[in-house]
Every structure is written in structure tokens, then in C-alpha cells.
Amino acid sequence: MSDMKRCSAEVLRNVTQKILEATNTRSDVAARVAAILVNANLSGHDSHGVLRISTYRDQIQRGVLVPDADFSILQESASTAQIDANLGWGHYTAWEAMELAMKKARETGVAAVAVARCNHIGRLGEYVEQAAAEGMASLVTIGMAGPGIGGAAPFGGVGRMLGTNPWAFGVPTAEDPPIVVDFATTVIAEGKIQVARSKGDSLPDGCILDTSGNPSTKTEDYYSGGTILHAGGHKGYALSLVACLLGGLAGSMEPWLKHFKLDDPGWTMGGVFMTAFDVSRFQGLDTYRSDVSNVVSGLKTATLAPGFSEILAPGEPEYRAREQRKAAGIEIPDSIWSELTEACQELGVTMIEEEG
Numbered sequence: 001m002s003d004m005k006r007c008s009a010e011v012l013r014n015v016t017q018k019i020l021e022a023t024n025t026r027s028d029v030a031a032r033v034a035a036i037l038v039n040a041n042l043s044g045h046d047s048h049g050v051l052r053i054s055t056y057r058d059q060i061q062r063g064v065l066v067p068d069a070d071f072s073i074l075q076e077s078a079s080t081a082q083i084d085a086n087l088g089w090g091h092y093t094a095w096e097a098m099e100l101a102m103k104k105a106r107e108t109g110v111a112a113v114a115v116a117r118c119n120h121i122g123r124l125g126e127y128v129e130q131a132a133a134e135g136m137a138s139l140v141t142i143g144m145a146g147p148g149i150g151g152a153a154p155f156g157g158v159g160r161m162l163g164t165n166p167w168a169f170g171v172p173t174a175e176d177p178p179i180v181v182d183f184a185t186t187v188i189a190e191g192k193i194q195v196a197r198s199k200g201d202s203l204p205d206g207c208i209l210d211t212s213g214n215p216s217t218k219t220e221d222y223y224s225g226g227t228i229l230h231a232g233g234h235k236g237y238a239l240s241l242v243a244c245l246l247g248g249l250a251g252s253m254e255p256w257l258k259h260f261k262l263d264d265p266g267w268t269m270g271g272v273f274m275t276a277f278d279v280s281r282f283q284g285l286d287t288y289r290s291d292v293s294n295v296v297s298g299l300k301t302a303t304l305a306p307g308f309s310e311i312l313a314p315g316e317p318e319y320r321a322r323e324q325r326k327a328a329g330i331e332i333p334d335s336i337w338s339e340l341t342e343a344c345q346e347l348g349v350t351m352i353e354e355e356g
Contacts, residue, residue, distance in 0.1 A: 003333075003334045004331040004332065004333055004334065005331070005332045005333075005334060005337045006328075006329040006330070006331055006332075007329055007330050007332055007337075008329050008330070009038050009041070009042055009325070009326060009329075009330060012038045012041065012050060012330060012332075013034045013035060013038045014034075015340065015344065015349065015351060016033075016034035016037055016038060016050055016053065017030045017031050017033075017034040018030075018344075018349045018350070019053060019340070019343050019344065019347060019349055020033055020034060020067070022347035022348065022349050023057065023060055023067045023347065024067045024068045025067040025068065025089065026068065026070075029070075029088075029089055029092045032089075032091065032092045032095055033089050033091045033092055036091045036095070036122050036123070036126050037049050037050050037052065037053075037091070037122060038050065038330075039123075039126060039322075040122055040123040040126070041325070041330045041332075042321065042322045042325045042326060042330065043123065043125070043318040043321050043322055044317060044318055044321030044322075044325070045123050045125075045191075045318070046195050047189055047190075047191025047192045047194060047195045048122045048123040048189075048191050049330075050332070050336065050340065051191070051194055051195065051198060051336050052120065052122070052191070053339065053340065053343060054336075054339045054343070055120075056120075057343060059119065059259065062258065063087075063258065064087070064119065064255050064258040064259050065087060065088070065089070065119050065255070066086065066087040066088055067088070067089065068088075069085075069086040069087055069088030069089075070086065070088060071083050071084060071085050071086055071088060071092075071093045071096065071097075071115075072084050072086060073100075074116075074251075078104065078107060078108050079104050079105075079107075079108040079109075079110060079111045079112070080104075080111065080112050080113070080114075081097075081100055081101075081104070081111075081112075081113045081114075082113075082114050082116065082249070082250060082251065083097055083100075083113060083114070083115045083116065083250075084115075084116050084117050084251075084252075085115055085116065085117050085118035085119065085255075086117060087117055087119065087254065087255050088119070089119065090118045090119035090120050090121035090122070090272075091120075091121055091122050091126075093115060093118055093121070094115065094118070094121040094122075094126075094127055094140075094272060094274070095126075095127065095130065097113045097115050097272070097274055098113075098127045098130050098131060098138070098140070098274055098276065099130075100113055101113045101131075101138075101274050101275065101276040102131060102134055102136055102276045102278075104276070105136060105276040105277060105278040106278055109277070109278050109281035109282075110275065110276070110277050110278070110281075111275070111276050112273065112274065112275045112276075113273075113274045113275075114246075114247070114249040114250035114251075114271055114272065114273050114274075115250050115271055115272035115273075115274075116250035116251035116252045116253075116271050117251075117252045117253075117254045117255055118142075118250070118255065118271060118272050119255045119259075121142060121272060123182065124140045124141070124142070124166050124167070124168035124182050125168050125170070125180045125182035125315070125318065127140045127168065127170075127274065128140055128168045128169060128170025128178075128180055128181075128182070129170060129178060129180055129315075131170055131276050132170040132171065132172040132173075132178035132179075132180070133172075133178075135172050135278075135279055135280065135285045135289075136170075136172070136276045136277060136278060136279065137169075137170065137171045137172070137276075137277040137279055138168075138169070138170045138274065138275060138276045138277065139167070139168070139169050139273075139274070139275045140167075140168045140169075140272070140273070140274045140275075141165070141166065141167045141168070141242075141243040141246055141247065141272075141273050142163075142165070142166060142243065142247055142270070142271070142272045142273070143162075143163060143165035143240065143241075143242075143243030143244035143245070143246065143247040143248075143270050143271075143273075144162070144163040144165065144244055144247065144253060144256050144268070144269070144270030144271075145161060145162050145163070145241070145244040145268065145269055145270060146161065146253070146257075146262075146265055146267060146268030146269070146270075147159075147161060147262075147265045147267070148160055148161075148260055148262050148265065149161060149162065149163060149253075149256060149260055149262070149268065149270075150162045150163030150164065150165075150260075151163070151164065151186075151190050151222065151226075151227060151228045152164065152165075152185075152186050152227055152228045152229070152230060152240065153227045154237060154241075155230060155233060155234045155236075155237035156234075158213055158227070159227070160225075160227060162237075162240050162241070162244065163240075163244075163256075163270070164184040164185060164186045164189050164190055164228065164240075165184070165185045165186075165239070165240040165241075165243035165244055166182065166183060166184045166185065166189070166243070167181070167182075167183060167185065167239060167243060168180070168181060168182040168183075169181040169182075170315075171292055172279065172285070172288070172289050172292070173289055173292045173293045173296065174286075174289040174290045174292070174293040175293060176319060177313075177315045177316055177318070177319035178315055179292065179296070179313060179314055179315050180314055180315030180318065181314045181315075182314075183231070184231070185230060185231060185236045185237070185239045185240035185243065186228040186229060186230055186231060186236065186240070187206060187207045187228065187229045187230070187231045187236075188203065188204075188207040188208070188228060190228065193207075193208070193219050193222055193223075193228075195333075196219050197219040197220075197223070198333045198335045198336055199333050199335075201219075202217040202218065202219075203216075203217045203218070203219060203222075204217070205217060206229065207228065207229060208221060208222045208226050208227065208228050208229065209221075209226050209227050209229065210222075210224070210226045211224060211225045211226055243273075244269050244270050245269065246273040247269070247270040247271035247272060247273050248269035248270060248271060249271065249273060250270075250271025250272060250273065251271065252271075253268050253269070253270045253271065256268075256270065296313045299311060299313070300313075
């Protein structure tokens with residue numbers, strides 16, 4: 001297992017923003033992306049945090065990610081929009097897409113935005129939390145399908161043809177935290193495999209198959225061409241496919257073809273899809289928030305099953321992790337810290353030493 005460094009969120013955001021700015025990213029965009037990445041670390045999802053910077057730098061060098069690109073609106077109506085991310089930062093584009101969806105939802109009640117040519121957007125829970133803070137319920141998904149795309153096979157088949165195609169749902173409550181459901185349609189997110197690899201850990205049983213279709217717990221078996229299993233078998237596969245089909249409303253999957261080093265294989269579909277619901281168009285926001293909180297409180301009164309000390313609502317683990325890590329700092333594996341240090345050296349960024 002890798003040794004760990006401990007770093008404050010402020011230091012990590014600062015160095016991340018500087019690294020991104022040094023790659024020709026506009027300052028406000030770099031600040032937004034850095035905040036989203038570090039918030040993933042704070043939330044306990046290191047798989048979607050600063051671990052990704054090395055990958056993003058590689059994508060910039062290969063032309064998959066264009067750091068100074070800005071998104072454009074291809075078409076829109078009162079309640080819909082189609083956005084072209086223009087191969088720019090997915091995190092920034094997704095944040096702005098949710099802002100647009102919420103703006104439209106305030107006018108029409110419900111709004112949907114699809115984003116094409118969008119790179120990785122990080123932790124989906126970020127964007128449904130963004131909406132919940134504004135009194136909105138929301139749905140966010142990103143999906144992709146095609147030969148050689150992603151790391152999952154269709155149920156009953158072999159070979160990589162689907163991404164992890166995650167879903168997220170958010171609902172405001174009367175008090176923090178909001179209800180946040182955020183999950184990959186596979187047993188494990190690919191980023192979690194990256195985390196295990198960075199620490200030298202094995203994977204839990206039942207997550208991946210090697211290239212021969214045999215169960216494995218070795219991260220390298222995945223990166224050698226293995227596949228990730230779908231959660232719930234055919235049910236996870238179905239959700240994965242729907243994520244792809246909704247994302248397909250956006251249009252082009254160009255960055256993902258580049259990411260996987262593929263020519264157009266003839267059949268692909270995918271993209272980002274977001275929907276925002278103005279709760280106040282259905283009932284009073286305060287009443288709804290109170291009702292949600294009462295349901296959560298009621299569920300917590302259930303008799304505990306053996307081995308459990310309490311019942312948690314979706315979103316509570318991330319909320320607690322943020323509170324704990326804000327106070328104690330964020331642990332970064334030495335391997336990832338070395339990548340950050342190397343990036344700073346190559347880009348001429350001053351690296352503030354980790355704390356503790």
C-alpha cells in the first residue's frame with residue numbers, strides 16, 4: 001500500500017488551479033474545475049479528484065481536451081438547450097449547463113440540457129448538489145456506447161462497448177445535506193480502480209473480469225483489456241443503455257473517440273444529459289423540503305439489521321466526509337502527490353509543500 005500525504009483543501013485547490021492555468025486554461029475556468037476536483041476529494045470520492053490531473057494533461061497533449069475552448073449553445077427553446085462543449089473542460093461546461101437548466105426551469109418548471117463533445121465532467125453528485133442548493137430537484141447522467149468504448153460489456157456479452165454510464169439525482173431537504181444519489185451503472189467506477197492502482201491495493205471480488213472473462217481482483221487485469229461488471233446484472237446494463245440514449249440527444253462523441261484512440265466505428269452514441277425541476281411549480285418549496293426531511297427521519301427509525309449502527313440517507317456519507325476532511329485535511333497517495341509535483345516542475349508552478 002502506498003504512503004499518504006496530508007494536504008488542506010485550500011492548498012490543493014490553489015495548486016490545482018495554478019496547474020490548470022499553466023496549461024492555457026482561463027483563470028475563472030481553472031478555478032471552477034479545481035473547486036470541483038477538490039470537492040470530490042473532500043466528499044470521499046478521490047477517484048474523481050486531483051488523481052485525474054495526470055490524465056487530463058495527457059488528453060491536452062493529445063488534443064482530446066482543448067483547455068482554452070469555451071462552450072457554445074447550438075440550439076435552445078424555452079425549456080431545452082443543446083450545448084457544444086467544443087472539447088473544452090467538461091466540469092466547467094457541465095456546471096454552466098446546470099446553471100442554464102435551472103434558469104430555464106425557473107421560467108418553465110422543468111428544463112433539460114444536452115451537452116455534446118464534452119470531456120470528463122467528474123463527480124456527477126456535484127451538479128445535483130448545485131441544483132439542490134437552489135431549491136431544485138435534478139437528474140444528471142453521462143453515457144456512451146460503441147465498439148471499444150468504455151470498460152464494460154453488454155450483459156451476456158464480452159468486450160468493451162459501454163462506459164460506466166453513471167446517474168445522479170438530487171433533491172433539496174429542509175436541512176443539510178440534500179438527498180444525493182450518485183452511482184455508476186457498473187459494480188465499480190473506473191476511477192475507483194485508478195485509486196486502488198495508485199495505492200497498490202487489490203479490488204473487491206465481483207468487480208472485474210480479465211481478458212479471458214475470468215473474475216479478477218487485480219487492477220492490471222482491467223488495464224490490460226479486462227471489463228467491469230454491471231451492478232445488478234441486466235438491470236445495471238439497462239440503466240447504462242438508457243444513460244447512453246439520453247446522452248445521445250446531445251450529438252457528437254468526438255472527445256471520447258479520441259480518448260479511446262478510435263476512428264469512427266460506425267455506431268456510437270452518448271453525451272451529457274441534465275434535467276432540472278423547479279420544486280415550487282409543484283408545491284411550496286419549504287413544504288416539500290420539510291416533507292423530504294420527515295421521510296428521511298422516518299426511515300432512520302427502522303429497526304437496525306445485524307451489523308449496522310445507523311441508517312444513512314443518500315448524500316450523508318459525502319457530507320460527513322467533507323466535514324471530516326475540511327478539518328483534518330485530505331490524504332493524497334504518494335504516487336499522486338509525485339504526479340502533482342512533476343506537473344508543477346514541468347509547468348513552472350510553485351508547489352506549496354503538503355501539510356503534516
